[in-house]
Amino acid sequence: MTMVKAHVSAHELVAGRYRLLEVFARETNRLWWYAEDVTAQQPRLVAQTALPEPAAEDTARRVTARVVRTSETMRLLRPGRVAAVVDAVVEAGTLWTVTEWIDGTPLGELLAQEGSFHPVRAARLGLELLNVLQAAHDEGITHGELSPGQVFVRDGGPVVVAGFGLAGATLAPRLTAPSYASPEQARDERIGPAADLWALGALLYTMVEGRPPFRDRGRPDATLRAVDRLPLRTPLRAGPLAQAVQGLLRKDARERLTRPVVREALTRALSEDTDADRQPAPAPRLRGAYRAVRPAGPLRGRRLLAAGTTLALVTVVAAVLAATGALPGTDTAGAPRESAPAAPADRPTGGGTPPTPAPTGTPSTPAAPTPTGTPSTPAAPALPAGYRRYSAPEGFSVALPDGWKRLATSRVGGLAYRVTFGRGGDAPTLAVTYSERVGPDPVAVWRDDVEPGLARLPGYRRLGAVRATTYQGRAAADLEWLAGTGDARTHTLGRGFLLGGTRGFSLRFTTPAATWDDAASRLALQTFLRTFRTPED
Structure with missing residues (x-):
């Protein structure tokens, strides 16, 4: 699989209109960029994903159409909970997905800053993700690429999920973040809602443990083999979520917990835990900072944003x-x-x-x-x-x-x-x-x-x-x-x-x-x- 790299000139425009300003999040085979739509003069977020092989013109059209169509369907089903895709293009073997601005912080960025979450906070986020996944599954849509880089956490609001439409757009079993692939994806089998429930379990595991259930081994194929073959490390800090997490991370898709059982377990964790009133540390308002510097122009905004990102991360x-x-x-x-x-x-x-x-x-x-x-x-x-x-x-x-x-x-x-x-x-x-x-x-x-x-x-x-x-x-x-x-x-x-x-x-x-x-x-x-x-x- 071709690995994505941030080798894009600041003078180049993606699709002739999107200026990339700064990488703000990354995971295996995906980069997220702060960007500017120079035509509409609007801030955007752009996901850069390497495709497994150079795409022919008809394949590129199919991939981009699927991403835009699926994301729009989900946005209408769960308004405010799914990233609004405004454009998708394939250039030089790379899929560029352009979304409206999301006033939130990627879950992966928060975990990098804070290490791990209290189980109650993880349960709240898990319930919000479950709501989005249920809406998708009821429409016959499987996300298939869920990972910390596709979940944006907002202060005082529900999470926003990006990345719908990637699964099935190419022949690759998983385009990004193989640590969160299900065993059936690792075996390149047909996937369904159970794969998303595995990914939800992997996200819950990562939130409470501070690490994914199966670490990234440097090469996607090696990571996928580990997901398929290695036993799960028992979570030590899941508290009231322990049984739900382990039930979601069962290798056999037929044995995984169902959505109603997961919902009951997460809801019970919220009501039973005596530390439920614990307040999380506030997330850095990087996206608000970007809007604040927008009138100063793209170059100045980029510099201020980069400085703000570094300081916000280094202080934690x-x-x-x-x-x-x-x-x-x-x-x-x-x-x-x-x-x-x-x-x-x-x-x-x-x-x-x-x-x-x-x-x-x-x-x-x-x-x-x-x-x-x-x-x-x-x-x-x-x-x-x-x-x-x-x-x-x-x-x-x-x-x-x-x-x-x-x-x-x-x-x-x-x-x-x-x-x-x-x-x-x-x-x-x-x-x-x-x-x-x-x-x-x-x-x-x-x-x-x-x-x-x-x-x-x-x-x-x-x-x-x-x-x-x-x-x-x-x-x-x-x-x-x-x-x-x-x-x-x-x-x-x-x-x-x-x-x-x-x-x-x-x-x-x-x-x-x-x-x-x-x-x-x-x-x-x-x-x-x-x-x-x-x-x-």
Whole structure:
């Protein structure tokens, strides 16, 4: 299959009228572009999809006609819930689908930003998707290409689904996002509504777990084989959705849950879960920002939009260990408690050069500090000037710089939580994550469970290998990475370690990349790692 690439000149117009401005979402074999209709002087969204082989003229007409016709049928059936396709063209083996502006954020983009969703939020979105799919199935229409890139989430409104009409338009069993293909698609068999229900289950799985049920293996054929042959990894964070998700992801289409059963399960999850009033973090208003800059002209709009996209993504650079990942909510507890006030000093992450302590066993580079000879119940170390120990209600403690407070807390029932500290705004931050459902190998957790989600972040680059180490006498591993671009680029060190059984913590320190080697950043990282204490210590 030909893989789509963003090799389009800013001076070229698709179909002679659509100027491509900026890629805002991508998945296997599909790019979404912000665009401008230079004829109508209207903003548009354009999906770029590579066709499996060069299309003859009659094939191109059939493909585009099917996409436009099916999308229009669905738009009339579910107004406001289906993307309105205004044009579709095939040029040089690429299908360009042009839609009206959608005031929403692609589900894949939200997941890249937030890691995963609370099960209640996932259930709400799942019900909205089920409503659209039911309308399609009642008309004999199968979507067949449902994926996070085809679902737009709007603030205060229903989801919008794009991509109708792609299935069956070519001989390929699946054009895009093979991780969400059903087993029957993977076998190139005839598909029906059951394939969409599988995709719904895969989306629910991804929303709660922060990763697809079957990871992308780089080549569509390899990914499709995995979907068909490999067993499903049991979801760990689905909570009340666990049975519904697993019932939708049954390999045999005849054994999958039916729409009424799925609807009942999702509705019950909303009514039974005690955390149903949890408020999601607001999605970035990128599309509103685009409209705001439209009068300034295409070039200026493109620059502002690109900057806004980068900042919105980089400020939430964080993917957590496998069983973490609830949607962060703002904690109202205020600043952390002080249990050991220290003498005032310059802020360690601001200007100036604070004094550097000499912690035992700290290496010359802060990338992988590995304290040695630490007893199982370490005594509280002396704190550097400008730090004080914070004791969390969850039971852990750590020394924080003056001015740092508890910024956000997220939980997954009684299984996992994440607490983020900082001064507010952008990095530097420290995220403390606890889970009762982590794997036995810290290296494998970073490599197999966390990094696939991190890899979706703009500008992601791992620094070196995942490093096995020990921390306070416990098995541990470090992952270090960069993300973002330009002035918004960040540098993160994550250390995950096991407490025993399936319980574990991770500490993640993030700073602007430009200040990673500053004395203040080195001091902060060394102090966090040297002073962190679990509830068992």
